[in-house]
Structures are given as C-alpha cells and as structure tokens.
Amino acid sequence: MQAPVDPILHVKQIMMTFGGLTALMDVGFNVPRGIIKAVIGPNGAGKTTLFNVITGYHRPTEGSVHFEGRQIQHLKTHRIARLGMSRTFQTVELFGNMTVLENVMVGRHHHLPGSLLSCGLKLPHVRRAEQHAREHAMAILEFIRLADKAFEPAHSLGLGEQKVLEIGRALATDPKMVCLDEPAGGLNETESGQLSELICAVKDRGITVLLVEHDMKVVMNISDEILVLNYGQKIAEGTPRQIQHHPKVVEAYLGGDADVA
Secondary structure, three states, X not given: OOOOOOEEEEEEEEEEEEOOEEEEEEEEEEEEOOXXXXXXXOOOOOHHHHHHHHOOXXXXXXXXXXXXXXXXXXXXXXXXXXXXXXXOOOOOOOOOOOEHHHHHXXXXXXXXXXXXXXXXXXXXXXXXXXXXXXXXXXXXXXXXXXXXXXXXXXXXXXXXXXXXXXXXXXXXXXXXXXXXXXXXXXXXXXXXXXXXXXXXXXXXXXXXXXXXXXOHHHHHHHOOEEEEEEOOEEEEEEOHHHHHOOHHHHHHHOOOOOOOO
16 A cells, blocks of 8 residues: 655655664654654664665565655665665765766766667767756756866865765755765764755755754754654654653663764
C-alpha cells in the first residue's frame, strides 16, 4: 500500500540488521514537503545507517521507504536519484583534479542524452545538452557563491568551500529533496553559519532538506522538525523547542560532548 502523497518522504517501521547487530529498530517518520528536518543522536545511534537505507545504499531488513508516494527501498541509488532525491556524505567526495565547475556538471550526467557513439561524435544535440549543463552548473555556482572559483581545481578549496561545493553538486540533479550527512562536520563557527544560510536558501527554493548533524547550534537554528535516534530507535520527534527539553533526549546526551540545551 502506498503512503499518502502529502509528505515527500514516508519511512515506515524500518529495521536494519548486520549479522547479529541491529542498527535500526522500528524507525518510522514523515518528512513534510518544503521543510528542513534534522536527524540527531549520539554517536552510534544509527543516523548514517538510516540515511543509507533512505537513499538506497542499504536495503532494509524490514520496513518500507516511500518517496513522492512511491515505494523505493528496493531501488538502486541511481534510480532513486532520478526520482528527485540527492545526497552528500560525511567525508568530502569531490573529484579533486577536476575543476569546481566540472564537479557540479558531474551532477548533470543523467540529464545528458545520447549513446556512447553520439557522445564520441559530439553530435549537435549532445553539444547543446553539454552547453545547457555548463550554463546550469554556472548558475548553481552563482547560487552557492563559488562562481569566482569555477575554473580552479576542487582540491584547492578549503574544507568549508568543499562542503558547499558538494551541496552544489547535489543541487545539479534538480532534486526535490536533498539528504545532507553532517554538512557542518569539521567547520568553524563562521563556516557553519555560512553553511546554515545556504541550507536555508535551498529550502527557500522549495527543496526539502533532510540532514544528519552533530552541530546542535546549526540544528536548532535552521530545523523545522527534529528526529532523535538512540541505539537505533526513535526516542523523540518534534520542533526544536520540543526536542530541546525532552527528557529522553537530555538523558541520551548526558555525559556526551553534545549540548541540546
């Protein structure tokens, strides 16, 4: 049975086991359209595993994932991307020797037409598509404020700019939802603030954002809703204000280095 079309993402009773280890147990939630929803929890809570299930890198042991009303937990990652879901990763996954512009253009690859032969011959429709991809990528670089570095190698960027570039590449797929895995990881306060502004600007474009993040200042400042995991289970869900003082959340973070207050 399909989930209601209203939420863009509907996750139902997900269980994920690896051998004898249960990483996720009966996790379910919705992501309404056009919001920023954060997934938080102590280390080992199952956050990245949940992302991997949602985006097709793991097939769940039990449960289902619906995106835009369509069941997707059995689909390959590239097919999920074509439906309008893109993601970034904890560690930067750029092509360091390619230019900043080329890295964004990589995100357009599934929009390019033609066979290997037509691409090799540079037929007119292929050239037009490549030019459109270049223009689209430059527009994204303008949006993420990296247009002035379009022709520099990606490895020359600082970590903060590399994180921003990864978001730009995710936007190149024309997503309806982006999944950001610890986008503020390793950034200083200034860089985190700039990244927060970018994520809010992505939301303002009508793109739904689902993010895993350890930086509680970022989470509390930009999230509309927060889901909290601990030991692979959902322990709380609500607005930042509701989560901030939720007794189970406070207990889960006691003794850790995170501050939810």
